Amino acid sequence: MAISDERQRIMPMPVDRETGKVLDYKEAVLLTNPTNPDLTGEVDDKYFYANDNKDDRVHGWVGADPPVGFWMIIPSDEFRTGGPYKQDLTTHVGPTVLSVFVSRHYAGDDLVIKFQQGEPWKKVIGPVFLYLNSNASALDDPTVLWDDAKKRMNQEVASWPYDFPVSEDYIKSNQRGTVTGQLFVNDSTTTLVPASNSYIGLAPPGDVGSWQRENKGYQFWTKADACGNFAIEKVIPGTYNLYATVPGTIGDYIYTSDVEVTPGCTIGLGSMVYNPPRNGATLWEIGVPDRTAAEFFIPTPPTQFNAHVYQNNSETIFRQYGLWEQYSVLYPENDLIYNVGTSNYSKDW
Structure with a gap:
């Protein structure tokens, strides 16, 4: 089975789940007598993938x-x-x-x-x-x-979009539009910073961050370059808001005006500036606002379970079964205490 260049592995057989032990939820099964002995002691869980x-x-x-x-x-x-x-x-x-x-x-x-x-x-x-x-x-x-x-x-x-669908509801390439622009971040500095590597997208009109809950319309996303330039291509005609999320910057951006995409159009929005929410200078912070939480401490899985072959892959280590049980192992008597200024979130949070 393969999901990415790093996430590839030999998988159990269906019978291995039938003969295994169901754990805290039905999707997670401990392989006790698998067809492939190398998988003995692993946990099979579809959410891992x-x-x-x-x-x-x-x-x-x-x-x-x-x-x-x-x-x-x-x-x-x-x-x-x-x-x-x-x-x-x-x-x-x-x-x-x-x-x-x-x-x-x-x-x-x-x-x-x-x-x-x-x-x-x-x-x-x-x-x-x-x-x-x-x-x-x-x-x-x-x-x-x-x-x-x-x-x-x-x-x-x-x-994409394909030429072969005959339905009139499937919008072909020559019937779609393009939206371009450049996004900067103004985070209480005198110099605008390009919103490099930000995800910028068109989604149905809403409020800040509403694209995360939107489920009826179409969404079109792209990744900005190092200078904050972006081009969202092959957009189905319609009325959209433009949204963005910038790695390393809190909050979400929304363009204040609707974007009307028409067949064959190219819309240049020019330069836009995102002003993140801020009430003053940063006193302290934990982590990096990039929607991954990859920078925080992730414990080793419980010792009674054999870890997957790619358990050290940063893409997936946080998905290992039973990590939540390790909190009480690491802190058997008192809860975690994080000391601002001395604690390191990669080890202590």
Whole structure:
């Protein structure tokens, strides 16, 4: 199974879950007598393989005999809900391959689509691309098929939106528009700072951060360059707000005016400035506001569970089963105390 260049592994069989021990929730099963003895003591949990929308373009499986790959390729996020940081499931034991369009995973009721009596609604979801490949050399090196799947993924992304759908509700490339601009941050300094590597997107009109809860319309996101320049391409005509989230800067940006995208248009918004919420000079802070929490201390999993083969991967170490139990192990008598000025959040928080 492969989700990224680092998140790849041999997976258990369905029968291994049946013979295993269910843990604190039904999705987590301790493998006690797996078909592959190397997996004994591991915890299988489908949530371990979740991914952010922005990072999920291709995932799938490679079978050993014959060496065949089966891949789910998602060329666009425009029809997904919750924005680029929304997490969802990718694959799990089965072998199962998913393409989740709408779900409440990691979000709850806010992302459940709700309708009023008589409310009209129409949305084109997909298409997604199922890709099968085969190569005899994959018998010794399964990553051959993964690398090929990534190449095909890049082709499909470049081909989006597709030309073949005949539905008039599916908007073709020449009927879409482009929005460009440059974003700066003004955080109580005399010099504007480019909003480098920020995620900037168009989503249905709302308030600050509403794109995270939006679930009925389309969203179009891109990543700004080092100078804060961005181009959001292939946008379906409609009325949008422009939103942004800037790594290292608290809060969320929203452009004050609606953006009206029409077929074939190119809209230049020029330079925009985000003024983060601030009531004075920073006295102290913990961590980095980049929506990952990767900088904080993550304990080792409980010793009774064998960790996954890529447990040191920063993408996934926080997903290990049972980490919450380690708090009482680390602090058996008194709660954690964080001393401002002397404590280090990478070790002490």
